[in-house]
Amino acid sequence: MAFWRRPGFQRRWDTFKRGWYKFSKNPVSVVGLFFVVAVSFLAVFAPFVAPYPEHAGRFVNFSEASQPPSLQHPFGTDVFGRDILSRVFFGFRYSLMMGVVVLVLVVPPGVVLGLVAGYWRGTWIDMVIMRVTDVFLAVPPLILALAVCSVLTPSVFNAMMAVSLMWWPWYARLVYGLASSLRNEFFVQAAEVAGASRPHILFREILPNCVSSIFTKMSLDMGWVILIGSALSFVGLGAQPPTPDLGTMVADGAKYLPDQWWIAIFPALAIMITVLGFNLIGDGFRDLFALEEV
Amino acid sequence: MTNAILEAVELKKYFLTSRGTVRAVDGVSFSLEETETLGLVGESGSGKSTTAYTVIGIYAPTAGKILFRGTEISRPVAKRPRSLKRAIQIVFQDPGTSLNPRRTIGQILELPLKVHGVGTKRDRKERVIELLRLVELPPEYAYKSPHMLGGGERQMVAIARALATEPQLVILDEPTSALDVSIQAKIINMLLKFQQEMGLSYLFITHDLSLMRNVASRVAIMYLGKICELAPTAEFFQRPLHPYTKxxxxxxxxxxxxxxxxxxxxxxxxxxxxxxxxxxxxxxxxxxxxxxxxxxxxxxxxxxxxxxxxxxxxxxxxxxxxxxxxxxxxxxxxx
Amino acid sequence: MTGALLHVQGLKVEFKVYEGVLKVLNGVQMVVHEGERMGLVGEAGCGKTTTMKCVLRILPSPPGKITAGQILFHGRDVLKMTFHQVQRVRGRGIAMIFQDPTAALNPVFTIGDQLMSVIKYGSRDSLGAREVRSRAVAVLHEVQLPDPERILTNYPIQLSGGMRQRVCIAMALSTEPELLIADEPTTSLDVTIQDQILRLLNALVERRSTSVIFITHSLGVVREMADRVYVMYAGSIIESAAKEELFSNPLHPYTQGLMRAVPKLTGGGIAEGIPGRIPDYLNPPAGCRFQPRCPHAWARCVNEVPTLHEVGQGHEVACFRFQEQ
Known part of the structure; x- marks a missing residue:
């Protein structure tokens, strides 16, 4: 990093405070941030905060089976007598992991392809990249994931791979649109006239101006990916029992509706809170990156 | 002309669009003498900016020649030798869009130095501060982002960037039309000072004839891709001949x-x-x-x-x- | 004096931002008389447009907030009106022309749709469809657009910038407002088109004896468009005078600096501009806001805020140099 990027603690602190001010102007995104932080905390520290950590896996205690919510088991117990609250905490782990892994696999290639195609808009490079993108966009991710998981063994790993394969084109599209208009901005032309290299123009001039949109989309996609993962588990093609996956838990509990409602309802609410949290954060990201004039 | 730093000969630039061929520049010839200011004046759509962008190499000309000190340079900027990129620089109209909002002033000014291989990081830092001082901005501006600056200050940064490579010819594309008159006065005077001190030649694109009266040595009027009148400034304003000029x-x-x-x-x-x-x-x-x-x-x-x-x-x-x-x-x- | 149509008194506006409170308007005073063409000159960020937004009650709030002052239109305070009353003032009392005619017209509706809906809802009496249409044609004819019938069916993108601005003028005048606010209506246009639009506007307001507030940053343009000129700096009016008086005898140091900085057709180089930049609205300078850039500033300028003070026939200046005490 160039020397003026070493701004010292004060400058960094100021930047943080200003960022928080902009982010927190929208109370909704603060609520979202709260959900996400809470869910992440519970996921990371699940073994320590869950009241019955051993209930996460293969555990059976029929004497306490299907108990309604009580002080001992705030979310009740399932048919095997496992504490649902503890299983929900562990369930957050699988949901978040699903989202994070998919985004890590999906965002870098999508962004790079979008940048390249956008910068060389109108050339054969653009043609090739964007037509391939269009083909992938035409396949619904959930259906492909279903297909992959039913042909191969159903597992969380296969589900993530299938979803990733179908998800990168959205980033390519998004960045393509931004880059192809940014490439005509005068600051890009100024860099070209100065003789800057192509990687410099792509990654130092154009990419920083796309970051805001990419982050906003990522936070919305976290929600989507978690939903898809849960849906796969729900139909039995994702995580397999006794993995404490939220989708699997809802699927299991659905059999006992409406009498033992707590077995399905609480994991379902947990999915909702997680997805909602990420969706609400999106707007905050947009405000955070907005430039204000003096 | 004998002492021309830049010459355009029957320069043409057409764009193919779905509506037909846009004849933005359609046979423009002029020459720019060493250390003079040639004002290229016209309304929007006259092709004055396209002419400038073709000279700097953002566009490749459709036909005609551009000569820099007698050498043909009619090709896009990516295919020009590094020494040429160094010698010809441009200041764009709107400093709000010509400075990347996501980079600091220091990074913006460092780029041309990096490209043209100016020494070590420390040398470049010193040069950046020197450039800021040249345009009368304090050194701590290196850490600021463009949006924290006023319009006039931004344009001064853009001028400093153009001067970073010690060019001989600077194209000024309406450098003050987005600014207030009191700031315009300051920037124009600064530009005139640099011209004297560094022996720069300016191709000054503008729509403002009153400004050209005070800045240019010669004035050319463009209309729909052609030059309709070109004269030394005093003569131009005393004896305008073309009906459009009038x-x-x-x-x-x-x-x-x-x-x-x-x-x-x-x-x-x-x-x-x-x-x-x-x-x-x-x-x-x-x-x-x-x-x-x-x-x-x-x-x-x-x-x-x-x-x-x-x-x-x-x-x-x-x-x-x-x-x-x-x-x-x-x-x-x-x- | 004839009756004051619009009277702005001590208008103060603040904007809340992360760093604190921007004190943008600092007691704006202005009067527009009936049938008068008033010019409001000032540089970017001086508060011209903010003032007009207050007059029309379209100031975004938050972050903006009117903290003091009155805006009397026909003697009634616009700031105290109900939404319904303000709506009525906007339609028939005050109309506005914006700087960018492209942004002011909706690209997905035809000129006819937009113009006729303005006439239909803005007019004093209810009109039939045929009546509305004939009025639309008449008003387009009045702004000298060729072939009005065809233009009614056009989309904004099919017209040139100058024609779009003519359409905007037609729209603004179609409801026969008493006051027309023109916010830099020619800034985005070329000089020959600007000339045409200015001539047209002048002819129209003269024929209808509409009052005008003409906002611009260009002294040259205001000289062609106004009977009386107000000069604004950093949130307050610092000088006002009849046009001839102001241009032949500018008194405030800021006005003088501005006049010097304008490039002249007569040549002679460009004078040094005004040193410094417009003040930081977060911590505006004490006393006169121009004092840090003023060559004549003295102790009193820092200690007190100057107010407008009549120094000659209708010539007011907010500067202590012209107040003996």
Missing amino acids: MLLSSIPVVSPEEEALKPEKVVSQGEIPSPVNVPSGCRFHTRCLEKDERCSRVGPETVEVGEGHLVSCLKFAPQLASAAAAPGSGEVEK
């Missing part, structure tokens, strides 16, 4: 009766500049001209020299040529 001059709002007296007798402006996709036949200005006659819609005028360095492209000033061209088929008749 219309422009008489449309300028001024602030004093002395200036009012200098304007040509009120020429009532009419019409709007036609689209460069459908260029009018004959003289391009005939659709708005108040002095046109029946020949003008058929015959395109040649450029003639009517005085010392005073070029006009109007049939009124080329009677012998006009009479020869009166018969259809001869002369430069457009389809």
Whole structure:
């Protein structure tokens, strides 16, 4: 990093405070941030905060089976007598992991392809990249994931791979649109006239101006990916029992509706809170990156 | 001309669009002397900015030649040698868009230094501070982002960036049209000072004739991709000849009766500049001209020299040529 | 004096931002008389447009907030009106022309749709469809657009910038407002088109004896468009005078600096501009806001805020140099 990027603690602190001010102007995104932080905390520290950590896996205690919510088991117990609250905490782990892994696999290639195609808009490079993108966009991710998981063994790993394969084109599209208009901005032309290299123009001039949109989309996609993962588990093609996956838990509990409602309802609410949290954060990201004039 | 740093010969730049061919620049010739300022003036759609971008190499010319110190340079910037990129620089119109909002002033000024291999990080840092001092900005601005600066300060950064490579020719593309007059005054005076101190030559693109009166050594007026009048500044304002020049001059709002007296007798402006996709036949200005006659819609005028360095492209000033061209088929008749 | 149509008194506006409170308007005073063409000159960020937004009650709030002052239109305070009353003032009392005619017209509706809905809802009496249409044609004819019938069916993108601005003028005048606010209506246009639009506006307001507030940053343009000129700096009016008086005898140091900085057709180089930049609205300078840039500033300028003070026939200046005490 160039020397003026070493701004010292004060400058960094100021930047943080200003960022928080902009982010927190929208109370909704603060609520979202709260959900996400809470869910992440519970996921990371699940073994320590869950009241019955051993209930996460293969555990059976029929004497306490299907108990309604009580002080001992705030979310009740399932048919095997496992504490649902503890299983929900562990369930957050699988949901978040699903989202994070998919985004890590999906965002870098999508962004790079979008940048390249956008910068060389109108050339054969653009043609090739964007037509391939269009083909992938035409396949619904959930259906492909279903297909992959039913042909191969159903597992969380296969589900993530299938979803990733179908998800990168959205980033390519998004960045393509931004880059192809940014490439005509005068600051890009100024860099070209100065003789800057192509990687410099792509990654130092154009990419920083796309970051805001990419982050906003990522936070919305976290929600989507978690939903898809849960849906796969729900139909039995994702995580397999006794993995404490939220989708699997809802699927299991659905059999006992409406009498033992707590077995399905609480994991379902947990999915909702997680997805909602990420969706609400999106707007905050947009405000955070907005430039204000003096 | 003997001492030209830049020469454009029959320069053309067409763009192919779905609506047809846009003839943005359509045969423009001029030369820029060492350390002079040539003002290229025109309305939007006249092709003045396209001319500038073709010279700097953002566009490759469709036809014609650009000569820099006698060497042909008519190719896009990516294919130009590094020394040439160093020698020709540009200041864009709007500093709000010509400075990347996501980079600091320091990073922006460091880029040309990096590209042209200026020493170590420490050398570059010193040079950045030196450049900031040159445009009278404090060194701590290196850490700021463009959006934290006022419009005038941003344009000074853009000027500092252009000067970073120690160029010989700077293209100024409406450098003050987005700014207030009090800031414009400061920036123009700064530019004139740099010109003297560093021996720079300026190609000054603008729509502001009053500004050119005070800055340029020579003024050229463009209309629909062609130059219609070019003259030394004093001569240009005392003896405007082309009907379009007169219309422009008489449309300028001024602030004093002395200036009012200098304007040509009120020429009532009419019409709007036609689209460069459908260029009018004959003289391009005939659709708005108040002095046109029946020949003008058929015959395109040649450029003639009517005085010392005073070029006009109007049939009124080329009677012998006009009479020869009166018969259809001869002369430069457009389809 | 004839009756004051619009009277702005001591208008103060603040904007809340992360760093604190921007004190943008600092007691704006202005009067527009009936049938008068008033010019408001000032540089970017001086508060011209903010003032007009207050007059029309379209100031975004938050972050903006009117903290003091009155805006009397026909003697009634616009700031105290109900939404319904303000709506009525906007339609028939005050109309506005914006700087960018492209942004002011909706690209997905035809000129006819937009113009006719303005006439239909803005007019004093209810009109039939045929009546509305004939009025639309008449008003387009009045702004000298060729072939009004065809233009009614056009989309904004099919017209040139100058024609679009003519359409905007037609729209603004179609409801026969008493006051027309023109916010830099020619800034985005070329000089020959600007000349045409200015002539047209002048002719129209003269024929209808509409009052005008003409906002611009260009002294040259205001000289062609106004009977009386107000000069604004950093949130307050610092000088006002009849046009001829102001241009022949500018008194405030800021006005003088501005006049010097304008490039002249007569040549002679460009004078040094005004040193410094417009003040930081977060911590505006004490006393006169121009004092840090003023060549004549003295102790009193820092200690007290100057107010407008009549120094000659209708010539007011907010500067202590012209107040003996």
